[in-house]
Amino acid sequence: MFNLKKRMLDLLSGGAPCQAFSYAGKRLGLEDARGTLFYHYAVFLQKLQPKTFLFEKMATAIPPALDGGLRLHKA
Numbered sequence: 001m002f003n004l005k006k007r008m009l010d011l012l013s014g015g016a017p018c019q020a021f022s023y024a025g026k027r028l029g030l031e032d033a034r035g036t037l038f039y040h041y042a043v044f045l046q047k048l049q050p051k052t053f054l055f056e057k058m059a060t061a062i063p064p065a066l067d068g069g070l071r072l073h074k075a
Contacts, residue, residue: 015041
């Protein structure tokens, strides 16, 4: 993929569009096509296997009980 071998990429960074999960939107989640774009990120992650990855998510995209505590809080 992209002429990159596995583990050649230092960092893969991305995130899902917020409209599908936002309080300001209709909150359709996976019912909104934009809400499924994170699956494409997962494919890139699996195929490229970067040394590090960063995935930004909306606070409303995954309930706190399911995110494994990987949520940053303001100090």
